[in-house]
Amino acid sequence: MSMKSWQNQRGFLFLKEExxxxxxxxxxxxxxxxxxQSEVMNAKGYHPxxxxxxxxxxxxxxxxEICPDFxxxxxxxxxxxxxx
Amino acid sequence: xxxxxxxxxxxxxxxxxxxxxxxxxxPITPSTEIAERMALRLPxxxxxxxxxxxxLASIMCVLGASWAGKKAMTATSGxxxxxxxxxxxxxAMTETPCVIVDVxxxxxSTGLPTLVAQGDVMQSRFGSxxxxxxxxxxxxxxxxxxxxxxxxFNLSERFRTPVIVLSDEVCGHITSGVDLREKVDxxxxxKPGSSECLPFKxxxxxxxxxxxxxxGYRFHVTGLTHNEKGYxxxxxxxxxxxVTRLVxxxxxxxxxxxxxxxxxxxxxxxxxxxxxxxAGSAKxxxxxxxxxGIKAGLLxxxxxxxxxxxxxxxxxxxxxxxxxxxxxxxYSDAKCWNRNTKLLGGYGGxxxxxxxxxxxxxxx
Amino acid sequence: xxxxxHPLEQLLRSDRMPHIWCPGCGxxxxxxxYLRALSGMDLDKVAFVSGIGCSGRxxxxxxxxxxxxxxxxGIPFAIGLKVANPELxxxxxxxxxxxxxxxxxxxxxxxxxxxxxxxxxxxNAIYGMTGGQVAPxxxxxxxTTTTPYGNYEHPFNFSYMAAAxxxxxxxxxxTAHTKELTKSMREALEWKGFSFIEVISMxxxxxxxxxxxxxxxxxxxxxxxxxxxxxxxxxxxxxxxxKIVVGKFVEKEKRSYLEEVKQWR
Ligand SMILES: Cc1ncc(C[n+]2csc(CCOP(=O)(O)OP(=O)(O)O)c2C)c(N)n1
Ligand code: SF4
Ligand code: SF4
Ligand code: SF4
Numbered sequence: 046m047s048m049k050s051w052q053n054q055r056g057f058l059f060l061k062e063e064x065x066x067x068x069x070x071x072x073x074x075x076x077x078x079x080x081x082q083s084e085v086m087n088a089k090g091y092h093p094x095x096x097x098x099x100x101x102x103x104x105x106x107x108x109x110e111i112c113p114d115f116x117x118x119x120x121x122x123x124x125x126x127x128x129x
Numbered sequence: 130x131x132x133x134x135x136x137x138x139x140x141x142x143x144x145x146x147x148x149x150x151x152x153x154x155x156p157i158t159p160s161t162e163i164a165e166r167m168a169l170r171l172p173x174x175x176x177x178x179x180x181x182x183x184x185l186a187s188i189m190c191v192l193g194a195s196w197a198g199k200k201a202m203t204a205t206s207g208x209x210x211x212x213x214x215x216x217x218x219x220x221a222m223t224e225t226p227c228v229i230v231d232v233x234x235x236x237x238s239t240g241l242p243t244l245v246a247q248g249d250v251m252q253s254r255f256g257s258x259x260x261x262x263x264x265x266x267x268x269x270x271x272x273x274x275x276x277x278x279x280x281x282f283n284l285s286e287r288f289r290t291p292v293i294v295l296s297d298e299v300c301g302h303i304t305s306g307v308d309l310r311e312k313v314d315x316x317x318x319x320k321p322g323s324s325e326c327l328p329f330k331x332x333x334x335x336x337x338x339x340x341x342x343x344x345g346y347r348f349h350v351t352g353l354t355h356n357e358k359g360y361x362x363x364x365x366x367x368x369x370x371x372v373t374r375l376v377x378x379x380x381x382x383x384x385x386x387x388x389x390x391x392x393x394x395x396x397x398x399x400x401x402x403x404x405x406x407x408a409g410s411a412k413x414x415x416x417x418x419x420x421x422g423i424k425a426g427l428l429x430x431x432x433x434x435x436x437x438x439x440x441x442x443x444x445x446x447x448x449x450x451x452x453x454x455x456x457x458x459x460y461s462d463a464k465c466w467n468r469n470t471k472l473l474g475g476y477g478g479x480x481x482x483x484x485x486x487x488x489x490x491x492x493x
Numbered sequence: 494x495x496x497x498x499h500p501l502e503q504l505l506r507s508d509r510m511p512h513i514w515c516p517g518c519g520x521x522x523x524x525x526x527y528l529r530a531l532s533g534m535d536l537d538k539v540a541f542v543s544g545i546g547c548s549g550r551x552x553x554x555x556x557x558x559x560x561x562x563x564x565x566x567g568i569p570f571a572i573g574l575k576v577a578n579p580e581l582x583x584x585x586x587x588x589x590x591x592x593x594x595x596x597x598x599x600x601x602x603x604x605x606x607x608x609x610x611x612x613x614x615x616x617n618a619i620y621g622m623t624g625g626q627v628a629p630x631x632x633x634x635x636x637t638t639t640t641p642y643g644n645y646e647h648p649f650n651f652s653y654m655a656a657a658x659x660x661x662x663x664x665x666x667x668t669a670h671t672k673e674l675t676k677s678m679r680e681a682l683e684w685k686g687f688s689f690i691e692v693i694s695m696x697x698x699x700x701x702x703x704x705x706x707x708x709x710x711x712x713x714x715x716x717x718x719x720x721x722x723x724x725x726x727x728x729x730x731x732x733x734x735x736k737i738v739v740g741k742f743v744e745k746e747k748r749s750y751l752e753e754v755k756q757w758r
Contacts, residue, residue: 048497059497066516069710091516109500110529110671113521113709114511118499151577153569177576177754182602186569189562193542193573196560197581201573219563342558342574343581345537349506349553351561360509361553361561 047087051096056104056121058096064116067091071108071117077101080108130309136274136301137204140230140294141166143278144202146313149228150176151194151201153187155209158242159298160232163204184209188216192225196350198341200282204230207249208239210256217291218257219352221375224289224329224337226318228281231293232301233405235454235477245298246477247405250458253293254434260372262379264292264386265434267404271305277431283316284386288378289336295433297454299406299480321346330357335378379435387437390429393419397426399490400443402463403452404430407480411452414486423490433459440466448493452486504528504536506556513550517701517709519668519694523615524551526671527586530678531557539582539682542571544596547621547696548588565596568603571610579751582611582682589616589630593651597629604658607686608750613678614651614689617696625699632733636703653728655689656743662688663743665731668695669717670739677741686749693737 049060065087072080072094079102083095094117096102102119109118134142141163144152152167154160164180171178177194181187187203194201205213210231220227231253235246249256253265264284268277278294285292321328321338328348331337337357340346353361354368379386392412394400399418403411408429418425430437443449443463449470451460454477464470473489475481499505505528514520531539536557543552545564552561562570567585575583585592592600592614603610619637620626626639630651634643652665662684664677674692681688695701695712706712716737724740731738748756 050497059499061499064511066511068517068708070517070522070713073710073714089511110525110675111522111669113514113518113525115499115501115505115521115525120500151573153573179572179576181569181572182598185566186572186599186602189566189569190573190576192562193560193570193575194577195573196558197574197577199577201577215563216566342540343538343578347536347557347559349559349561351553352563353561360506 049095051099051102053099053102054122055102056119058102058104058119059117060093061116062087062093063089064114065091065093066114067093068113070111070113074107074111076105076107077103130311131306132309133304134271134307135162135304136268136271136296137162137232138166139271139275139307140204140278140296141170142309143275144228144282145170145174146309147200147279147282148315149200149202149282150174151191151199152176152203153179153181153190153194153201154203154205155181155184155187157206157209159234159301160204160206160230162301163230163232184212185216188213188229191227192216192220195225195227196342200226200286202228202230204232206232206234207236210249210252214252214256217263218259218261220291221257221261221263222352223350224339225291226285226289227291228278228285229291229293230278231295233295233297241478243298244478245406245454245480247297247407247454247458248477249295250433250453250455253295260376262290262376262435264288264290264379265295265432266292267295267431267433268300269405269408269429270300271303271307273431274300275307275309279313283314286316286318287336288382289318289339290379295405297405327357328359329355331374335374335381383435383437386432386435388431389437389439390427390431391442392427392429394426394428394442397424398447399423399425399493400428400446400449401425401452401486401490402428402430402449402459404433404459407452407454410481410483411486413483414490417483417487418490421491425490436462443467450490450493452481454480501525501528504531504556506554509554512554514547515698517695517697518547519617519696519709519713520548520551520615522668522671523674523692523694524554526675527613527678528555529675530682534582534682538580539584540571540574541584541586542567542574543586544591545622546588546591548586548615549591551586565591565594566599567591568596568599568610568612572603572608575609576751579609583609584611584613584682586613587615588621589614589618589651590620590628593649594629601654601658604655604660604687604689606750607659607661607747609686611681611684611688612690613692615692615694616651617694617700619696619700621696621699625703635700637700648733650732652689652691652742653731656728659687660689660743661686661745661747664741665691665693666739667693667716667720667737669713669720686747693733693739
């Protein structure tokens with residue numbers, strides 16, 4: 046399954062593109078508005094989101110929680126908080 | 130230990146002896162004494178009794194208890210048995226061991242709540258939708274209410290299928306001496322070995338071992354057509370394989386299940402077929418017929434379904450008479466064994482009298 | 494090493510993903526909240542039961558002992574599991590039709606007994622699985638395939654009914670309230686007695702589209718906007734109308750079924 050990921054110093058954002066059904070919840074609810082619909086079309090015919098402003102993502106978990114398809118999710122860097 | 134109890138109480142005692150530790154039910158004449166006895170007895174042996182809000186719930190909590198690893202039973206009569214049918218199909222599909230006692234009364238509908246009939250014979254066989262096989266036992270007296278209830282548990286554990294004890298009002302209510310046996314044989318369901326097992330993959334005996342909830346298997350159970358993993362699959366092939374096995378595990382192994390009493394059949398040329406409490410009258414009629422020089426005998430199936438291969442006993446008889454308290458629900462199969470088969474049917478309310486059976490035998 | 498799997502992957506039957514639910518359906522999000530609530534519990538001792546419906550399919554996706562039974566009968570099945578093995582934590586998950594139409598009688602009696610079950614009803618105001626027929630929670634005047642002229646039946650207030658029937662823990666949230674819903678679900682899972690959570694959710698496919706919503710997102714935003722958080726409100730004021738009152742509605746002490754059983758034996 047095709048997996049996309051983006052990284053900034055706060056952590057990683059992952060996307061299992063094939064699970065996405067293009068509902069747009071993550072794009073709309075992202076507090077930083079750093080997601081948008083991509084041009085990619087997955088096997089089911091949906092356009093998954095993409096993180097177009099990687100640095101702008103605050104790894105906040107809102108997209109992870111609202112995604113009905115367990116497609117998009119973030120992991121925070123472990124170091125953060127300890128070193129800062 | 131001989132006790133004077135009625136058939137319903139004997140049934141409850143049989144259940145306890147067989148290891149039943151959960152009962153869910155809803156009161157209905159003439160089965161209520163079973164629930165009452167279970168309410169009294171289960172707490173004494175560490176079991177649980179629940180009076181549910183209806184029979185839909187009764188059968189379902191029984192299935193739930195079975196998946197939690199307990200031997201479980203419910204008891205009812207026609208109207209409640211009708212309500213249970215959808216979930217009896219679920220039990221067959223999910224291969225859930227459970228025992229359902231139907232103490233028959235006259236129907237249709239509310240009918241004659243306090244009087245005997247045998248109108249649920251076909252419903253006990255094919256009452257739920259779709260194709261499946263159940264095992265149906267027909268006790269004829271209080272002693273058999275005890276013995277066959279024990280057997281029902283053993284068969285349901287061995288075959289992972291619902292087993293129905295198809296009793297009737299007379300059998301449930303007549304009090305007699307019942308031997309509450311000191312030693313009874315008890316069977317338990319097969320357990321799976323490793324947690325990697327496929328929960329619905331059958332062994333050679335056509336039965337999958339059964340995991341129960343809380344043991345870490347994390348299995349899935351569904352009434353949808355499912356594969357060996359237990360996952361739903363929408364395909365004709367999987368349906369074919371699954372239902373074939375559900376039917377075969379009972380039909381191909383019916384030699385282990387079928388049981389009957391053969392009375393004076395060796396030299397007989399007339400065979401009377403009767404079961405349940407009707408068999409008492411029929412046996413008496415056979416004896417009376419013998420006194421009059423009619424060479425009659427009795428075939429009494431103790432297991433109605435799966436249908437036994439009784440053809441060998443019956444095919445060379447000159448005459449076969451099926452006596453039952455319905456319009457021919459067993460007769461419709463029995464008549465295939467011998468061309469000269471007649472029915473003495475009825476709609477219930479009272480048993481056939483031996484005299485009346487004899488009259489029919491005389492003019493046959 | 495950076496983990497590649499979804500944080501809930503271990504709780505899902507991954508080999509069954511993607512699930513069958515439509516784009517924009519609330520069920521996946523609701524289930525995600527439940528799985529998050531489960532995290533850290535002894536999963537070998539959790540049993541998940543559902544009846545039939547789109548909601549009912551959840552049983553097939555949760556990686557604990559799971560049972561997908563007959564329509565409306567999840568509760569009595571779960572009662573059998575729980576009473577036969579009190580060690581189990583048992584959740585019943587179902588649609589509004591499943592739990593309150595065909596299974597309504599089981600619900601009120603289970604609540605009356607204060608039996609140790611955790612019942613979660615996904616209230617999407619419609620019969621989703623069968624294509625959009627009127628449900629006991631469909632708002633007055635809404636269009637469904639069996640109310641082509643608009644619904645003329647008054648809907649139930651499930652949370653009020655749960656409380657009136659004897660449930661000792663009741664909460665209502667919408668799919669938009671993921672954090673609050675997760676927290677309530679955890680409380681409900683750990684509750685000693687009958688707990689009930691009503692999740693106001695969206696079915697864009699069979700309800701939304703006939704009632705003026707473009708998609709699931711629009712419905713999600715609409716329910717969020719209409720929500721008003723009120724803890725322990727007067728339950729008479731919680732009928733779903735223009736406003737959707739959400740929050741923790743009931744949390745009260747009362748001996749549970751199994752405690753009563755012990756008491757009397
Ligand atoms: C006894 C029975 N009657 C009818 C049905 C058909 N049926 C399947 S799901 C359903 C209703 C589903 O609605 P709901 O419970 O609200 O769940 P949803 O699909 O909206 O999640 C019905 C009527 C059935 N499966 N069994
Ligand atoms: S983690 Fe937060 S900020 Fe980043 S994309 Fe998701 S919702 Fe937006
Ligand atoms: S919320 Fe999930 S399914 Fe919906 S668009 Fe985003 S990634 Fe895709
Ligand atoms: S029909 Fe409705 S409830 Fe069912 S999966 Fe689709 S959106 Fe969800």
